[in-house]
Amino acid sequence: MKVISERLATPIKYERDVCVAGGGVAGIAAAAAAARNGARVILLERGFMLGGLASAGIVTIYLALCDGMGNQVTFGLAEELFRLSIELGAEDRYPRAWLEGGSHEERKHARFEVQFNPQLFAISAEQLLLSLGVKILYGAPVVAVNKSADKITEVIIEGKGGREAISVKSVIDATGDADVCKLSGEDTVLFKQGNVLAAWYYGYGGGEYKLNMCGFCDVPEEERAPGQETPMLVNRRFGGLDTAELSEMVQLSHTAIKRNVLAHRDKTPDLVPVTFGTIPQVRMTRRIEGRMAIDTSDDRRHFDDSVGTFSNWKRRGPIYELPLSALYGKRVKNLITAGRCISSTEPMWDVTRVIPVCAVTGEAAGVAASLSDNFENASVEKIQEVLRSRGVRIHIDELDLI
Numbered sequence: 001m002k003v004i005s006e007r008l009a010t011p012i013k014y015e016r017d018v019c020v021a022g023g024g025v026a027g028i029a030a031a032a033a034a035a036r037n038g039a040r041v042i043l044l045e046r047g048f049m050l051g052g053l054a055s056a057g058i059v060t061i062y063l064a065l066c067d068g069m070g071n072q073v074t075f076g077l078a079e080e081l082f083r084l085s086i087e088l089g090a091e092d093r094y095p096r097a098w099l100e101g102g103s104h105e106e107r108k109h110a111r112f113e114v115q116f117n118p119q120l121f122a123i124s125a126e127q128l129l130l131s132l133g134v135k136i137l138y139g140a141p142v143v144a145v146n147k148s149a150d151k152i153t154e155v156i157i158e159g160k161g162g163r164e165a166i167s168v169k170s171v172i173d174a175t176g177d178a179d180v181c182k183l184s185g186e187d188t189v190l191f192k193q194g195n196v197l198a199a200w201y202y203g204y205g206g207g208e209y210k211l212n213m214c215g216f217c218d219v220p221e222e223e224r225a226p227g228q229e230t231p232m233l234v235n236r237r238f239g240g241l242d243t244a245e246l247s248e249m250v251q252l253s254h255t256a257i258k259r260n261v262l263a264h265r266d267k268t269p270d271l272v273p274v275t276f277g278t279i280p281q282v283r284m285t286r287r288i289e290g291r292m293a294i295d296t297s298d299d300r301r302h303f304d305d306s307v308g309t310f311s312n313w314k315r316r317g318p319i320y321e322l323p324l325s326a327l328y329g330k331r332v333k334n335l336i337t338a339g340r341c342i343s344s345t346e347p348m349w350d351v352t353r354v355i356p357v358c359a360v361t362g363e364a365a366g367v368a369a370s371l372s373d374n375f376e377n378a379s380v381e382k383i384q385e386v387l388r389s390r391g392v393r394i395h396i397d398e399l400d401l402i
């Protein structure tokens, strides 16, 4: 392949304590948490709205804050963003038992989850971050970092205004794809199974506005029963990190949406798609290889460095503590991850990638980044103290389990 060499002189346009790369649920939670703890925060988003997969990706089901046994296990910003997503009303799955004082028995039968409107969520999240003084840059893909020894000193974006650098103390990688980890030489792991095609879209027809979830959720190889296959829209899987492959994947999803619309036209002749994903609907791509990788076998395991608790959206019962050491790696001292690119084993990745867990990891990363620029040596007790003061339950024994 032919290459060219370029000489670049990049202006340092901003100086901030905390730089959040990516404005999905994890990035929103991270930016809010860091700003609330007094940090000067900048959030860099390659698109032009907040929410990531949860808004631009049309994934609008905020999965459970409860364990499926009638107990709430996730608190803090994860609950705040849940409520924010439906501040002007829920689209579907309204959790009456949880929001209107239902009994424990009622809560056992209805999980604490909801379907929200993607555009309203994006706007409300934007207003929240602006009210906290977060500088939001849209059209700002992170394309490089500058390092001194084992720390990132500048994060570099390239948008309409050209190439610009942001001088930083600490960085939160909430890109979903561990882009900053990759750019800064941190160890990363690729998703080996590959993503199945998804083609979620909102349709309007027959007087009804409805989310159509085309494309089944996959089962991790390790959990598959012998002979069990995932029904697929197309017979191939996608890594999600190659421009040409992603473009093809999105084109296939558009075809699948049109096919789905046509298939429903006999019953709903006026059905049309009104919104589809404007970012690729990939579940797992690349993650940090952290100090530790959380696993599904860590159900009820105590971690001294826990920074929050969460449940398993696929199963009723399990509760996990989130170790801070699953958020940072071994090489870049002032870099921490949040969201679907934190460190977990392959089966656990399918549990940690969902919206409420992304919010838990975002809040923890945000607080940590506001307190330290060397996560390995950060005071875990101080981070836990701040999180507790925000209503986060740190250990499972702090939950009011019935």
Ligand SMILES: Cc1cc2nc3c(=O)[nH]c(=O)nc-3n(C[C@H](O)[C@H](O)[C@H](O)COP(=O)(O)OP(=O)(O)OC[C@H]3O[C@@H](n4cnc5c(N)ncnc54)[C@H](O)[C@@H]3O)c2cc1C
Pocket (backbone or CB within 6 Å): 021, 022, 023, 024, 025, 026, 027, 044, 045, 046, 047, 050, 051, 052, 053, 054, 059, 060, 061, 062, 063, 140, 141, 142, 143, 174, 175, 176, 177, 179, 198, 200, 279, 280, 281, 282, 283, 338, 339, 340, 341, 353, 354, 355, 356, 358
């Ligand atoms: C088909 C599908 C169905 C799903 N169903 C559910 C469900 O029902 N419920 C549920 O809770 N979860 C579900 N999920 C998972 C969940 O939606 C996501 O994993 C979660 O929203 C991820 O949040 P995040 O903030 O970590 O990442 P993302 O939402 O991916 O956000 C990352 C953000 O970073 C930006 N970005 C990326 N690279 C860069 C860069 N280099 N520079 C600057 N910005 C960048 C992106 O534009 C994006 O806004 C589903 C996912 C898929 C794909």
